Amino acid sequence: xxxxxxxxxxxxxxxxxxLRNKYKVFVPVKDGDIHLFKELKDGxxxxxxxxxxxxxxxxxxxxxxERMFECPLEEGKEGAxxxxxxxxxxVPQVVLGIRPCxxxxxxxxxxxxxxxxYQDPWWVQRYQATTFIGLGCNxxxxxxxxxxxxxxxxxxxxxxxxxxxxxxxxxLKPVTDKGKELLSGLGGRDANAEEIKAIDEIKASxxxxxxxxxxxxxxxSKTQLDLFNAPYWEDVAFACINCGTxxxxxxxxxxxxxxxxxxxxxxDRIRNWDSCMFPxxxxxxxxxxxxxxxxxxxxxxxxxxxxxxxxxxxxxVQCSGCGRCVxxxxxxxxxxxxxxxxxx
Amino acid sequence: MKNPYLPYPxxxxxxxxxxxxxxxxxxxFKFLNPEDEAKFQYIPGQFAELSVPGxxxxxxxxxxxxxxxxxxxxxxxxxGVVTTFLHNMKVGDIMGIRGPLxxxxxxxxxxxxxxxxxxxxxxxxxxxxxxxxxxxPDNRPKFKRIIVVYGARNPGxxxxxxxxxxxxxxxxxxxxxxxxxxxxxxxxxxxxxxxxITEQKVKSSEDAYAIVCGPPIMIKFTQPVLExxxxxxxxxxxxxxxxxxxxxxxxxxxxxxxxxxxxxxxxFSLAKLRTLPPEY
Numbered sequence: 234x235x236x237x238x239x240x241x242x243x244x245x246x247x248x249x250x251x252l253r254n255k256y257k258v259f260v261p262v263k264d265g266d267i268h269l270f271k272e273l274k275d276g277x278x279x280x281x282x283x284x285x286x287x288x289x290x291x292x293x294x295x296x297x298x299e300r301m302f303e304c305p306l307e308e309g310k311e312g313a314x315x316x317x318x319x320x321x322x323x324v325p326q327v328v329l330g331i332r333p334c335x336x337x338x339x340x341x342x343x344x345x346x347x348x349x350x351y352q353d354p355w356w357v358q359r360y361q362a363t364t365f366i367g368l369g370c371n372x373x374x375x376x377x378x379x380x381x382x383x384x385x386x387x388x389x390x391x392x393x394x395x396x397x398x399x400x401x402x403x404x405l406k407p408v409t410d411k412g413k414e415l416l417s418g419l420g421g422r423d424a425n426a427e428e429i430k431a432i433d434e435i436k437a438s439x440x441x442x443x444x445x446x447x448x449x450x451x452x453x454s455k456t457q458l459d460l461f462n463a464p465y466w467e468d469v470a471f472a473c474i475n476c477g478t479x480x481x482x483x484x485x486x487x488x489x490x491x492x493x494x495x496x497x498x499x500x501d502r503i504r505n506w507d508s509c510m511f512p513x514x515x516x517x518x519x520x521x522x523x524x525x526x527x528x529x530x531x532x533x534x535x536x537x538x539x540x541x542x543x544x545x546x547x548x549x550v551q552c553s554g555c556g557r558c559v560x561x562x563x564x565x566x567x568x569x570x571x572x573x574x575x576x577x
Numbered sequence: 578m579k580n581p582y583l584p585y586p587x588x589x590x591x592x593x594x595x596x597x598x599x600x601x602x603x604x605x606f607k608f609l610n611p612e613d614e615a616k617f618q619y620i621p622g623q624f625a626e627l628s629v630p631g632x633x634x635x636x637x638x639x640x641x642x643x644x645x646x647x648x649x650x651x652x653x654x655x656x657g658v659v660t661t662f663l664h665n666m667k668v669g670d671i672m673g674i675r676g677p678l679x680x681x682x683x684x685x686x687x688x689x690x691x692x693x694x695x696x697x698x699x700x701x702x703x704x705x706x707x708x709x710x711x712x713x714p715d716n717r718p719k720f721k722r723i724i725v726v727y728g729a730r731n732p733g734x735x736x737x738x739x740x741x742x743x744x745x746x747x748x749x750x751x752x753x754x755x756x757x758x759x760x761x762x763x764x765x766x767x768x769x770x771x772x773x774i775t776e777q778k779v780k781s782s783e784d785a786y787a788i789v790c791g792p793p794i795m796i797k798f799t800q801p802v803l804e805x806x807x808x809x810x811x812x813x814x815x816x817x818x819x820x821x822x823x824x825x826x827x828x829x830x831x832x833x834x835x836x837x838x839x840x841x842x843x844x845f846s847l848a849k850l851r852t853l854p855p856e857y
Contacts, residue, residue, distance in 0.1 A: 301582055302582070302583065304630050306630060306631050313671065314586075314630050314670070314671040314672060314673075315586040315609075315630075315671060315673070316583065316584060316628065316630055316673060318580060318583065345826075345827055346827060348826075350825075350826075350840070351581045351825040351826065351827065351840075352578065352579070352581070353581075353827060354578040354579070354580045354581075357578070358578065456852070457834045457835065457852065457853060457854060458852065458853070458854065461834070461854040487827070487829065488828055488829030488830065489822070489823070489827075489828050489829070490822055490828070491582075491633070491634065491822045491823065491828070492633065493630065493631050493632055493633045495631045500630045500631040502630070507822075507828070507829070507830070509829065509830070514820070514830050515819065515820050515830050515831075515856075516820060517818070517819070517820055518656035518657045518660070518820075519656065521793075523819065523856040523857050524856060529856070533832075533856075536834075536854075537829075537832070540835070541832065541834060541835035542835075544834075544835045545835045
C-alpha cells in the first residue's frame with residue numbers, strides 16, 4: 234500500500250471540492266441540530282467535526298424511494314402494460330467522512346442484495362460506483378458499540394480510504410486499489426513517521442473511551458427456537474410504540490416494499506423502505522397475520538439482526554454498532570441490553 | 578445486468594371460472610416472447626409473481642405442469658386489490674409474470690416411492706401441477722403408487738372438476754375426492770373432512786411421501802393422522818404461504834426464522850419446520 238498522505242485542515246475544503254470534477258460527493262453537513270449526509274454543492278459547508286449523522290448514509294446507495302419500472306396503461310400505446318426498467322445513471326460517487334460503523338454496515342447489507350442466486354441491480358450498481366472515504370472516530374459516543382460487533386472506531390472494513398483527524402491535519406491512508414487511485418489524484422504530501430505514529434496514539438485513546446465489548450459468541454450456539462421462545466420478549470417490547478425509528482435510522486435494515494403508483498394512464502413501480510415494526514408488513518390477504526402482536530414484531534427485529542442473520546451467513550450479526558437505535562428510540566429500548574439477554 | 582424484478586410480458590389466453598362461488602378463476606398465459614418461455618423453466622411446487630401494471634404483484638403457485646408446453650396457468654382466489662382487478666381482466670389483456678420462484682417438491686428424493694397427495698380447498702394448484710407431471714408417460718414409471726385425497730367444503734368448490742373425473746377413471750392413480758358436506762343425492766364420492774378420509778384411505782406410510790397443501794386447519798388435523806400412519810416428519814412435505822413482495826429473499830417480510838418462504842421455500846418438510854419459529 235502506498236504511503237498515507239497528509240492535508241492541512243485549512244486546505245481540505247478545496248481538496249474536497251476538487252473531487253467534484255470526477256465524482257458526486259456526499260459529505261456530513263450540519264442541518265439544524267443534527268448532521269446529515271448531503272451532496273456537496275457550491276456553498277455547502279461540510280462539517281467533519283461531527284460525531285455521526287442522524288440518518289445513516291444507506292440512502293446514498295439505496296434510496297428511501299426508488300422507481301423500478303414504468304409503462305403506459307393505455308390500449309394502443311407503444312409498450313402498453315409492459316413494464317420497462319426506468320432509465321438510471323450510476324455516476325461515480327464518493328461518500329466522504331463516513332464513520333467506520335456505517336461503512337461496515339454496507340458490507341453487512343451487501344450479503345442480502347448481492348448473493349450468488351440474485352443480485353439487486355440498483356443496489357449493486359450504485360454500490361460499485363461508490364468510493365467510501367471513512368473518518369476514524371477520535372471520540373466514540375457512549376452509545377457506540379462497534380467494538381462488540383467485529384469493528385472498531387478505526388475499522389477499515391468496507392472503506393476504500395481511511396482518514397484520521399490528527400490535530401490540524403487529516404491523514405488519509407488508502408485501503409483498496411479504488412482508494413489508492415482516488416488518493417493519488419488528491420495531492421497532499423506523504424505523512425512522515427512521526428505523523429503516522431500520532432495515529433496510533435489517537436486510536437489507543439479512542440478505544441480507551443469505549444465500554445469494553447460484550448460477547449456475541451453465545452448467539453451462535455443457541456437454537457432459533459430457544460431464543461424465539463425465551464421468556465423476555467414481552468418485557469423487551471413492553472414500552473415499544475412501533476414507531477419504526479430504529480429501522481429507519483439503521484444502516485443495516487434493508488427491508489422494502491414494492492408499490493405501483495399510477496398517474497392518469499401511466500404506471501410507476503416503486504420500491505420504498507419498509508419496516509418489520511409495522512403490522513401491514515406481514516399481513517396476509519386472508520386477514521391472517523403471522524406477526525400481528527407488537528412483541529412479535531419487536532422479537533422479529535432482534536431475532537433477524539442477532540440470530541437469523543448469524544445463522545444464515547455464519548459471519549457476525551446484522552448490526553454495525555452505530556448506536557442510532559439506542560440513541561433515538563423514544564422509549565429507550567437498547568439493543569445491547571437485548572443482545573446480552575439473548576446471550577445469557 | 579439481469580434484473581430479477583422484471584416481469585416477462587404475457588397475454589391472457591383463456592380464463593376458466595373454477596368454482597360455483599366464482600371466487601376462483603384459472604388464467605392461462607402465453608408469453609409474448611418465445612425466448613421468455615424458454616427461460617421460464619419450472620418444476621412442480623414453484624410459484625411466480627403475477628404482475629398487473631398499475632396494481633401490483635401477487636405470488637401464486639404454478640398450476641400447470643412443465644410437461645404442458647406453450648402456456649402456463651395459475652388459479653387465483655379473489656381476495657385483494659390485485660386479484661380482484663385480475664378477476665375482471667379479459668382474454669387478450671397484457672400483463673406480466675415473474676419467475677419461476679422458490680423451491681419445489683422433492684422429486685428426486687421421491688423417485689421410486691409411493692406419493693400421497695393431500696389437498697384442501699383452493700390450495701390444490703401446485704398439487705394439480707404435480708399430478709399432471711407424475712402422470713406424464715415419461716415420469717409415471719419413476720413413482721410407485723400415487724394416492725390423492727382432495728377435499729373441498731362442497732362439490733361446487735372443487736377445482737379442476739373435469740380433470741378430477743378423468744383421473745378417477747385411470748388405474749395408475751388412486752383418487753379419493755371428498756366434500757365436507759353436500760345435499761346432492763347423486764354425489765358418489767366421499768363425504769368427510771380431509772384428515773378423516775386420509776386415515777381411512779391412505780392406510781400405510783410404507784415407502785411413502787405425503788405432500789400436504791391446504792388451509793391451516795386442515796394441515797393442523799392432518800399432521801397427527803399422518804404421524805399415526807407412520808410418516809416420519811422428513812417425509813411430510815408442506816408448502817407455506819406468507820406475504821411477499823420481492824419473492825427473491827431480499828425484501829425481508831416472508832421469513833420463517835432464518836428461512837425465506839419465497840426463496841428457501843415455499844416447500845419445507847415438517848422436520849425442517851419443527852426447527853423454525855411458527856411464524857406463518
